[in-house]
Amino acid sequence: MFAALALERAAERRDDADWLSAQRAEARARYIVLNPDGRGLARADRSGLRHLSEAERRQFWPEDPVAFLGATREANYFAIAATQPRGEEVSGPLRARWLDLRAAGLSLPAFDAGLFAYARALLYWQTRVRYCGVCGQATTLVSAGHKALCTNRDCGIEHFPRTDPAIIVIVGWRDACLLGRQPGWPEGRWSTLAGFVEPGESLEDAVRREVREEAGVEVEDCDYHSSQPWPFPASLMLGFVARAGDPAICVGAELAEARWFEVDDIVRGLADRTLVLPPPLSVSHRLIEHWLREAGGLELSALMHDEPWLKPKTT
């Protein structure tokens, strides 16, 4: 989910104002809109994002900043960063609804969910780079919204969109995998361990440290599995499969509980609804799915029922 977005970003054209104007002038220019709270405008029936034409943009968001996202054979995509929160006064006439990214990930087609994730990550960064972190002066957005330039001539530093790497890991030991529960999570909810990569760490270092800090378990080695943009608000999740040298657990401050689950524990827990696993849109789900397939020859999708996340919240 949110990954493998088939879009030509045309990064080398972002500074070409004439080219960008031409893209916007074409009939295939399409705008997606994000409210200041990060919700995006989707079609009322959730069959996709509500793509606006240039005429609709002028009617509803004439003054709001626009960033270029990229192009496909069918359309040139732009994102409107709505400066004021808007509600039904626009979603009504546009036959649309405001959807948060999690709900969009569960209900929209993969391309639109990926486009939304990309726009949300970029526009979130824009709201965090209004002032230069070096000299404190205001910045101005350039490069079609992909760069912020300090307006102080003596400084003039360029700020680029940032992504925060985080590792997420399923740790195996013999026939079991390690899952944890955070304080405050609903009863029965378990997930893989995760944490941000710190300065000066390799990804493998971060895997070892996080598993040791959260569960007191020593990781012997790990393999990369897959990654996923995770703009909640600015992460890149990097999934790993690791092996422990010793099953002894000592739960750290971040978790309420950590324990080993054998294949049967997961099968039984899902069957009697005492176990709630992460939703399919997450890397965590994919890691558990991978482990279950390797360890038990079972498909996670065949074991899941009417988990609460299957009913996304919308407004």
Ligand SMILES: [Zn+2]
């Ligand atoms: Zn500056």
